[in-house]
Amino acid sequence: MQAVILAAGLGSRLGDIKKNLPKGFLYIESLHETLIERSLGLLKEAGIQEVIIGTGYENKAYNALADRLSAKDFKIITHKNEDFATTGSAYTLWCLRELITQDFLLLESDLVYEPLAIKALLQDERKDLVLASGTTRSGDEVYMSIVQDKLQDLSKDKTKLDSIDGELVGISKISLQSFMKLDCHSQNDYEYLLKGFDVLKIDNLIWCEIDCLEHLERAKKLIIPKILKKDSQ
Numbered sequence: 001m002q003a004v005i006l007a008a009g010l011g012s013r014l015g016d017i018k019k020n021l022p023k024g025f026l027y028i029e030s031l032h033e034t035l036i037e038r039s040l041g042l043l044k045e046a047g048i049q050e051v052i053i054g055t056g057y058e059n060k061a062y063n064a065l066a067d068r069l070s071a072k073d074f075k076i077i078t079h080k081n082e083d084f085a086t087t088g089s090a091y092t093l094w095c096l097r098e099l100i101t102q103d104f105l106l107l108e109s110d111l112v113y114e115p116l117a118i119k120a121l122l123q124d125e126r127k128d129l130v131l132a133s134g135t136t137r138s139g140d141e142v143y144m145s146i147v148q149d150k151l152q153d154l155s156k157d158k159t160k161l162d163s164i165d166g167e168l169v170g171i172s173k174i175s176l177q178s179f180m181k182l183d184c185h186s187q188n189d190y191e192y193l194l195k196g197f198d199v200l201k202i203d204n205l206i207w208c209e210i211d212c213l214e215h216l217e218r219a220k221k222l223i224i225p226k227i228l229k230k231d232s233q
Helices: 012-018 035-045 059-069 089-093 118-123 190-194 213-231
Strands: 002-009 052-055 073-082 104-108 112-113 128-131 143-147 150-155 168-173 197-201 207-209
Touching: 002 035, 002 089, 035 052, 035 059, 052 059, 052 089, 052 104, 059 073, 059 197, 073 207, 089 150, 089 190, 104 112, 104 118, 112 213, 118 128, 118 168, 118 197, 128 143, 150 190, 197 207
Parallel strands: 002 052, 002 104, 052 073, 128 197
Antiparallel strands: 104 168, 112 207, 128 168, 143 150, 143 168
């Protein structure tokens, strides 16, 4: 199984703190590594041997990272979405179509999460699976409407959904067969392509997205200490 990380975005909401680097290179002092380094480490620990990173903004940083961390048993491939400034994550995923040759885990680059997120998806026998959590009150939630364990709809606007049954984490498992059927040109954001997929909901999953300074402060104060405490147990 491969892993695909979508990392083409500008990350403009983080301002100068990311130092003209992609937001996956945000360094977290208490973790002693960047967001992307943590994700790569967790994927390697889970047995993933090949990671494809869809790049865009400041792609050279990811190229250098791949050169530094690739190994015989852990290959990192980067591929740039040349139109990253005017397209969304669905198009970045489409740009990787010739590199994706197996079932894969799909991740966003700006996440901090406990190892359970990856392990649970890999251990579940279902082929196409979207990871959901319980209520986070993060302030930038993508709400999910789930019917019979399948993703019916999702939105940041609660009023647009028939029910609120979970929150999108930003990590999924997609079979090669289903990927080949996705219409990546029909949506701007990749997550809307996953409607109809099975959902794995972990109510108390420890995770967060870091997409702005407020997210970063919340991560430092609330989320990362919980992850470190659980990692040490």
